[in-house]
Amino acid sequence: MAKKSAAPAKNADGHLRSLLERIERLAEERKTLADDIKEIFTEAKSAGYDVKTMRRMLRERALTDAERQEQYALDEIYRAALGMLDGTPLGDAARQRLMRPPEPAPDEGDSGDSGEDEPAGDEAPAAGAAAPSADDLTAARDAGMAAARDGVPVTRNPYPADSRLRGAWDEGWCAAAGSDGMDIPPAFRRRSPKPARGKPGKGE
Amino acid sequence: MAKKSAAPAKNADGHLRSLLERIERLAEERKTLADDIKEIFTEAKSAGYDVKTMRRMLRERALTDAERQEQYALDEIYRAALGMLDGTPLGDAARQRLMRPPEPAPDEGDSGDSGEDEPAGDEAPAAGAAAPSADDLTAARDAGMAAARDGVPVTRNPYPADSRLRGAWDEGWCAAAGSDGMDIPPAFRRRSPKPARGKPGKGE
Amino acid sequence: MAKKSAAPAKNADGHLRSLLERIERLAEERKTLADDIKEIFTEAKSAGYDVKTMRRMLRERALTDAERQEQYALDEIYRAALGMLDGTPLGDAARQRLMRPPEPAPDEGDSGDSGEDEPAGDEAPAAGAAAPSADDLTAARDAGMAAARDGVPVTRNPYPADSRLRGAWDEGWCAAAGSDGMDIPPAFRRRSPKPARGKPGKGE
Amino acid sequence: MAKKSAAPAKNADGHLRSLLERIERLAEERKTLADDIKEIFTEAKSAGYDVKTMRRMLRERALTDAERQEQYALDEIYRAALGMLDGTPLGDAARQRLMRPPEPAPDEGDSGDSGEDEPAGDEAPAAGAAAPSADDLTAARDAGMAAARDGVPVTRNPYPADSRLRGAWDEGWCAAAGSDGMDIPPAFRRRSPKPARGKPGKGE
């Protein structure tokens, strides 16, 4: 009874030996594959690619689209909260994530945003790509915070993509949105608890 | 000679034992610290933070600013090359990296870019946040490629940050910039070969 | 200061940052310790010790005495089953383990063992330390198997410790004891399911 | 298709993508193999084998015979030096290693060993398998140390294999042989600096 497959061996020693040999055989094949992979990395490296980045891409490609978006968004929100996004304006994923939970984003709310404490929208960009002063950065950050408090959506960032001030505004907005009163805003949480892990169609 | 430090032990056995005990002592302290760290993660998790993202932030914070920018830029360029930046417009870091090597970015070159094969700049954004059609995406991508060929800098992306088309344009620009003729554009390479590694002030 | 729970920080950003900084602080100390450990290994190596063996000793010292005996015994039994104990006669631990479960080892049972198919006990050792021939090895192994079948305990190995034949006898005994009829003899199993892990007196 | 080198792809993006896809393909196969191996371990476990020991056996089987003997010998010598060989008398490998370096083991040296401070050889074993008292153990250990000092070879251990005293004698011998005067006896060192590593016939 309890024969696993076809009579593995007639005694315990033989059985043990057989198990180990099967493992060793598979391990050898695995090593071959590992070496092949290593070889490709070597090839890529000598072709000029950055191996470390390639590995990061492989990790990201292993994710589903949803998971990847989730990760991007969390990365950006956390970076903003930590003041790490110099010159890296909040991406759309982070933006959408931030806008979602509190309210369904009533776009009409911006009717009154025309010029209280946020920068006038067109003068700010005038700063252009010239390195912004610390004052400018602070002002932009403050404007972002004010905007957040007024319910202005993040997407209303008045600075162009190639301005450092855009990042500062984003950061201010994020800081204000994240910390005013509540302890851990929902944006910091993972959205999906777990999508079962394991793509459909993955045969046994 | 041969005495290493101050007479570690009077014989080999004692010496060996002493070495092992020193190691065990240190390993125990190390374990204590590891447990403390783990505890903080647990605390953070139950406070609602995403531990995985926290770890990623720790990894990034361990980098110098330059290294971090380098990484962001490479990430975005590789993502663009792999078609992974849906809704993630190229950040400034990637942009600056892409613009640097070929030419010192003659901004005046865009005098003639006003409307051949790129979208008219203001009509495109009109699509707004409504889900863009596949045609729109293709058109935006093509426009980006054309712009790249014409020497238009990436920062001239005509789409707003909250449009999917912006990402498509970036991607097209990146594809054209990266692959026309040359095999591995310099943007794919690591910039700094190695900055000595090891922050100053690291006492013995 | 040092609020533990209950209002950890006045806002989420600060809280996150604080958590990360605490972790980074601890991680730095941990790294210091890891470096110290590495340094000791280096010191040991240059003093002539074998680092790999030292690590193995550290791993074994981390076990309780019972666990260590268990491990030694299993190692030797498995090695015997795999024909890996040339010149390494079964240690006491393995012997005791093998003798325990089947029967309480009625020592008086060996009354009739005096010289059927096992070597006469004193003539065999006469071979001395001279390299034994393959025939001798086979004979010793067969004798061990026969002894096992007759209920002779392993400790009755007639060969001296410094003879290769002793290992062969052990191996034969082990093979016969392990495989006659039963599939997995109890000697191959771990004895203790789990002793709760964590020595008494270890303060939290 | 499948251009290997020389114009790997017509553009960088395609090349990168192709590299990653090749890696992903291989990684997937590798994962399949890893799962197969895991499955065998599961099977073995449910058959009653101890997985941890199986892994140790796999590690040892990966060594050459010489390396394995080397490891066994070092293990035992280090264990003896650390007082970890209760009931595990020194194996032949360790014995041979210990005897080798100082002198080519002049067996005639034992002419004068007949009974000064070492036990009388036959009375000691009389203790039998009964649990030896602490005094007995100490005495046996001392006898071993004395024997070592008198140049008696380790193989002259007067206790039988199934006596705890045998281990104590070995340990004493080892301690005396290892530490008298010299700091690190050669027995603690790895013998073979490195035998080229890599079995012949392994095609590139």
Add this chain to the structure above:
DNA sequence: AATGCTCCAGCTGAGC
């Protein structure tokens, strides 16, 4: 050329 260093894959032990 040999050695030390840095990094990565695999293995091990804990936590959910």
Add this chain to the structure above:
DNA sequence: GCTCAGCTGGAGCATT
């Protein structure tokens, strides 16, 4: 029971 982070071991790399 399974996943996951940390540790160990090995390889590739830079260095002397």
